[in-house]
Amino acid sequence: MLHISLYVCPQTVVSSLSQAHDCFGLANHLAGEPLFRLSRCSRDGQAVQLPYARIDVDGDLTLAESADLLLLPATGSDIARTLTDNQTLLDWLARRPASQSLASLCSSAFLLAEAGQLDDGTATTHWALASQFRQRYPRVRLQVQHLHCQHQQRFTSGGAQAGLDLCLHLISQHAGPWLAEQAAAALVVDRQRGEQTRFQPLLPTPRQDDPALLDLLRWLQRRHAESIDLETLAARLHCSTRTLLRRFKAATGLTPNDYLQRLRIVAAQSALRQPQQSLEQIALSVGYQDRATFARLFKQLCGETPGAYRRRVLAP
Template sequence: MPLIRQTAIGDNANFVSIIATHLEIDAPMVRIALYVCPQTVLSSLGMADDALRLANQLAGERLFEVSRLSADGQPVDLGSAQLRVDGDLRLADGADLLLIPATGSAIERTLNGNPELLAWLATRPASQQLASLCSSACLLAAAGVLDGRRATTHWALAGAFRQRFPRVNLQVDELFTEDGNRFCSGGAQAGLDLCLHLIAWHGGDWLAERVAGALVFERGRGRQSRFAPLLPELLLEDGLIAPLLRWLQQHHAQAIDLPRLARQANCSTRTLLRRFKAATGLTPNDYLQRLRISAAQSALRNPARSLEQVAAQVGYADRATFAKLFKQLCGETPGAFRKRLTRHPATTHNPL
């Protein structure tokens, strides 16, 4: 754990001097390479870059040496901007951490567009830290560096990710995962959760807290599942399961068991279980419970409805069962979720 000395910041026009005390941190400089490709989401790159550079300002020293690189060292056309970089992939050989911002493309397009990175990743030793934000986890997975490891990605890609990378232990509920020197974040703003975790890893938790405060960001926000409606059936390629998910969306409050679902899908229960798990990563019952809790999140936005009424509306006969499942899946009670809505009414849902 790095040593931290706290001192006062002098008068400075920089806003950092206003919102934080100065931290002098005795820690070696960490070299971080940000990989940029045509599929890179500019806001994800900027979020990571800003958090790391802000950490340097608050630390009062260059704790993180941040560079940007591309496969060939040439500027990258991001559509809305031409982004200059500091070098090619050889620059990453000497980095302590390679961080890949989110890629806004479908999995196959991202993989097909980055053969040089995949080849480089496949040669990485276990001692080198590799991190992905949001959808870019597919690049680490395709290179094999997540095999047998816990990982996460954007919740909307979970089904396709599981089908494409069955050797990865996908934990889509998590905002971020850490397994050895492999780090992954969930969707969108979960990338900042991971960046703060990496700042804490190298610079100490106190520094991460100061960066979060400067960015007006709440750490420890629970699970990704509390932000996500379930996997849109349009993202599924299974012609048996996608229509069934649409049917469940309309009938989730009813009494539903496996035989009824099998009849609805016109298949055996054994086939249903196998195909459903392959398509969604969940059993039918687990999916149904998540669907009900997702519906409950929407219903809780109406303050006129009691928790008992919300529970009944989404298919639960008693409030206790509803509350237990809600906390299990969302990381907070229905009451706490509703209270948070009144504090942050515009930030409770994070669509793809």
């Protein structure tokens, strides 16, 4: 029997904790025998008050020392607060031997990385936290496109529902693919869900401190299918092309051309949800003169071809 201890702290996301607990509990039920022993632990062995529930635990970190796997449910997006408030856990994690399995869901990859447990290995986390993670932990090879990663006995998952993908992966490793498939079917989820990056919004949220640039973005949204050059955009902003590039990058993190291509692909995604138009017609309608260029950019940004995207979103 695999002993899995789930760590609970004031930052723990209730849905992430219950998701993991329910997934392994379901596997036990489907197997007809207790393949996974589940326990909950906290820093001091005391119950933890969360926004929506008071979580009782079975012990402190001493309990986790005897576990085959310590699993850290998601801890939200306030990374600085999570790291500051969980120093006892970080010190404890830093002492964990390579033989003990450690896993994190979503943002809790920061806890494993802060303790040095992901150094020189691969990991993933929520796509929205990728830039912050890379800056803080250059020794970790972040593969944010993946829903979950494994490096030796260290496991990490992407954002939110990707935690379920990792739990199913752990079930498959310990109890076999058949049980993982049965659990996935009972949970009504697909085990082959592609890459996390396809859930990432293509268009960034622009900064709000440049009203004229925001007006330009709205104009671009209406005219994305037209042929637009830097000079045209600079004229509308009443500035030089050099100033345009600087202000555009500051507001969106992208060049005008990158932003325009993303606008077109977002429009194409919407059109692909309607079965009436051919791929050639959609390519033309969003601003591309040939299907090959459209298909190449679509796959580059979305991680799948336009045809694959259409089949997936129109599947019954």
